[in-house]
Amino acid sequence: MKYRVLIALVLVIAGVMIAGCTQNQGAVATPTLATAGTETAATVTAVPLPTFSLGYAYLDKPNGYTFNSEKDVITEKFRVDNSSWGIHIKIKPLNDDLQYCWFKMVVTNEDNGQSDTYGYGRDQSIETDQWIPMYTQGPYNVTMTGNRVKVWVTAAKRNP
Numbered sequence: 001m002k003y004r005v006l007i008a009l010v011l012v013i014a015g016v017m018i019a020g021c022t023q024n025q026g027a028v029a030t031p032t033l034a035t036a037g038t039e040t041a042a043t044v045t046a047v048p049l050p051t052f053s054l055g056y057a058y059l060d061k062p063n064g065y066t067f068n069s070e071k072d073v074i075t076e077k078f079r080v081d082n083s084s085w086g087i088h089i090k091i092k093p094l095n096d097d098l099q100y101c102w103f104k105m106v107v108t109n110e111d112n113g114q115s116d117t118y119g120y121g122r123d124q125s126i127e128t129d130q131w132i133p134m135y136t137q138g139p140y141n142v143t144m145t146g147n148r149v150k151v152w153v154t155a156a157k158r159n160p
Contacts, residue, residue, distance in 0.1 A: 066082030
């Protein structure tokens with residue numbers, strides 16, 4: 001009976017991974033157990049951040065965007081013509097006290113109204129270099145806010 005439950009659990013996990021229902025939000029430590037006789041030892045494996053190369057850019061401002069106040073709001077619009085695209089965000093904090101440095105980007109598909117939020121600091125990731133795979137084409141509206149950061153945002157077609 002114990003072996004059936006274990007086999008079922010392994011099959012469910014394998015099915016989820018094959019279906020692609022997992023998403024990387026940064027480096028995550030995954031513990032694995034190895035048994036040797038009666039002792040159990042735990043090892044930790046780091047899962048890498050997603051990376052890919054970008055091609056034709058839908059949005060790319062070489063000088064970046066600078067946010068000096070919480071009231072700064074920048075909106076960009078562009079049309080994506082490929083279902084395999086991505087966003088690369090590079091953040092440079094402009095203050096030594098990182099609690100004041102944050103960035104938030106809301107990406108909205110104007111065809112279906114779906115919005116996703118990405119960013120740095122506060123309740124977002126603390127990674128200063130982020131790669132975000134995207135999968136739906138159409139017109140997009142990107143609203144960016146922040147405080148005491150310089151941000152480079154590139155939205156572009158992903159290369160094969």
